[in-house]
Amino acid sequence: MSLLILYGSETGTAQDVGESLRREALMRNLTVRLISMDEYDLHVSKFLITVMVILKFQSLPNEKAALLVCSTTGQGEMPPNMRSFWRSMLRKSIPNDFLTNTHAAVLGLGDSSYQKFNFAGKRLFRRLEQLGARMLTQLGLADDQHEIGIDGALIPWKEAVWMRLYEEKIFENMKLEVDPTTVIPSKFILEPASISENLNFHEEDQEYRLLTAEENRRVTADDHFQDTRLVRFSVDDKDSHFFSYNPGDVLMVWPYNNDESMQIAIDALQYSDDLLDRPVHIRTNDRYLNPPPKWLVGDPTTLRSCLRRLLDLQTIPRRTFFEVFASLAVDEFEKRRLLELASPQGLDDLLAYANRVRRTTAETFRDFPVTSKSISPERLFDLLKTIRPRAFSIASSPVVQGNSIELLVAKVQYKSRLSDPRRGLCSTFLSRLKPGDKVFSKIRPGTFKFPPVEVPLICIGPGTGVAPFRSLLISRERSVVLKSNNRQYHSIEIQKCVFLPVHSLLWLQKLEIRRLFS
Incomplete structure (x- = not known):
């Protein structure tokens, strides 16, 4: 019998929390499994010899205890690697006593500066309660805005979870008090390899693929405080389907x-x-x-x-x-x-x-x-944590620039009390790219829902936030031209107004600047 830790993560924070919980569980003499929610679906499905539609999470009733950690993405959405799991949980045919034998606890990770703070965690907690799960403690709502970040909610939440697991005697030989300096077995073993062995980078269902840097130039004025760069990548023909995108989509970059x-x-x-x-x-x-x-x-x-x-x-x-x-x-x-x-x-x-x-x-x-x-x-x-991929709104148009992808990147660099400047990992990585350099990337669908081209829009995108709207505007202009050629043209005026200091105007040559007030 083992403790199950499931995570739903966008950029890796929930996975990091899961890793921390795994370590503490091992110190408490527990056997533990750490896996993403959608991978748990797949893991379950491998052992089911059936051709019928199955409940993705149907092994949960057989779990004695499960800790679920999830972040919230976009406008209150579930992170990508728990969406299949979540859809399975919403099936109306599931009885309300489905999880009565399962103890569970939920920790949501979010940022209270967003309107739908921890929306995913709240929905997950309520659904588990509806299905009869025996909740170990109250819903944990971790907040990036807390002075110590997510630890502000994580620490009391996990202390309550360990105490309840111990009191319920769910796992035999579980320890409550542990020495935090206890040495547990390392995750991995490094075995010597032969120098003559061929280096193998191939992997089935590879999650990220390589883009080639084509251009990297500064688009803010030289005397402007912010170094903002337009980075263009070329897409290999064999990967064109993998990197297909729509306006509003996001490029995930592994720095x-x-x-x-x-x-x-x-x-x-x-x-x-x-x-x-x-x-x-x-x-x-x-x-x-x-x-x-x-x-x-x-x-x-x-x-x-x-x-x-x-x-x-x-x-x-x-x-x-x-x-x-x-x-x-x-x-x-x-x-x-x-x-x-x-x-x-x-x-x-x-x-x-x-x-x-x-x-x-x-x-x-x-x-x-x-x-x-x-x-x-x-x-x-x-x-050490694993490097997390970073998300950048795509600034190019798939209609006009189908064989390339453009990003608008503001380089993060500032001073603290330490002597060396502080540098953002991914923005520095991208700002230093040279033509021909390779970058692991993938497309992530965006959360924008744009109306048809006939509908006028007011787009507000301060700073690099203009990127997805540039993609949309270029695509809309192309659509207008095509409709005009086909005699299906509707009277559309696309006005692009940028409210920025002159030194920071981005893509000045692409947009019509209309000064409405000063």
């Missing part, structure tokens, strides 16, 4: 760590070039885990490739990072300091050390040199 963060981390970890470039196979140390995607790092791979492409060196370390780091500490002074940062009592200290100055994990390695140089390569996969 790599920059050279500066790579060097800081490698210097602190004191890994030799031989170790970094030695070919290895990554094997899972837990039958419920999946290895890193081959399409990203290859198989065999190298530690350098994983540090560049997979493990996020530029994220701000959270409390769970310091818990794992402290469990690996070999120096007593550094261990005490790490435990202070990991403890609930050290919250203010953690905020001052990491959040307020935007310190990165690479810089944290540098601040704890004795512990860092003792970390084995396998443990990096326990310490």
